[in-house]
Amino acid sequence: QSALTQPASVSGSPGQSITISCSGTNSDIGASNFVSWYQQHSGKAPKLLVYDVYERPSGGSGRFSGSKIGTTASLTISGLQSEDEAIYYCSSYTTTSTLLIFGPGTKLTVL
Amino acid sequence: QVQVVESGGGVVQAGKSLRLSCTASGFTFSSHAMHWVRQAPGKGLEWVALISYDATNKYYADSVQGRFTVSRDNSKSTIYLQMDSLRPDDTAVYYCATATITGGALLYWGQGTQVTVPS
Numbered sequence: 720q721s722a723l724t725q726p727a728s729v730s731g732s733p734g735q736s737i738t739i740s741c742s743g744t745n746s747d748i749g750a751s752n753f754v755s756w757y758q759q760h761s762g763k764a765p766k767l768l769v770y771d772v773y774e775r776p777s778g779g780s781g782r783f784s785g786s787k788i789g790t791t792a793s794l795t796i797s798g799l800q801s802e803d804e805a806i807y808y809c810s811s812y813t814t815t816s817t818l819l820i821f822g823p824g825t826k827l828t829v830l
Numbered sequence: 831q832v833q834v835v836e837s838g839g840g841v842v843q844a845g846k847s848l849r850l851s852c853t854a855s856g857f858t859f860s861s862h863a864m865h866w867v868r869q870a871p872g873k874g875l876e877w878v879a880l881i882s883y884d885a886t887n888k889y890y891a892d893s894v895q896g897r898f899t900v901s902r903d904n905s906k907s908t909i910y911l912q913m914d915s916l917r918p919d920d921t922a923v924y925y926c927a928t929a930t931i932t933g934g935a936l937l938y939w940g941q942g943t944q945v946t947v948p949s
Contacts, residue, residue, distance in 0.1 A: 751934075752934070753932075753933070753934030753935065754934075755934065755935035755936070757875070757936070759875075763941075764925060764939040764940065764941050764942060765867075765875065765925070765936070765939055766939070767930075767935055767936060767937050767939075770930050770932070770934055770935030770937075771930075771932055771934050771935065776930075776937060808874065808875055810875075810877070810935070810936075812934060816892055817877070817891050817892055818877070818880060818889040818891075819865075819877040819880070820877065821867075821874060821875040821876065821877060822874075823874050824874045824875070
């Protein structure tokens with residue numbers, strides 16, 4: 720049972736922008752700049768999209784951007800493409816006994 | 831290029847032990863912390879353990895604390911996950927991943943190794 724909350728699903732049309740939220744508490748997102756986002760296609764390993772709230776890995780796509788306000792983090796995907804259809808997970812370090820937690824995941828459907 | 835390869839998974843009876851290995855290449859292994867993450871069938875990601883670059887610090891999820899032990903051998907660019915007292919709810923694909931230099935995220939992931947503990 721995740722302490723982070725994400726919408727179960729979101730959808731958008733090609734070319735559109737969508738935003739996925741990740742709501743936490745003052746023990747995780749509110750207390751950490753180690754907030755990350757991952758993309759997982761069916762049957763594949765996760766892929767890091769955004770780390771440390773808004774940083775992108777070297778070679779990462781500029782269509783993915785991250786932000787954080789208070790205890791809520793967000794991932795925005797611009798210029799939606801069919802290959803963006805996947806499950807997206809947020810994660811955060813915490814101040815509790817479990818060092819790192821993941822959100823439950825959001826399934827993105829590209830219409 | 832970076833490669834991360836897990837091995838050692840399989841079917842094991844409840845209460846028994848299993849050791850997973852993860853070998854990495856293509857980067858300075860000894861400079862990076864490493865994570866284990868698992869994913870039960872049809873479920874989301876669950877962080878399992880973290881070992882610092884020099885093995886002086888180790889952290890575990892509450893669900894595996896006292897049963898799982900993470901270790902590393904930098905001379906072999908390999909980390910291990912010793913899993914004891916396995917339970918059916920440990921059934922999952924286990925991924926190994928490198929931490930970013932800042933330590934806050936999981937940068938390079940392996941393809942995972944399946945662990946099945948029948949009930």
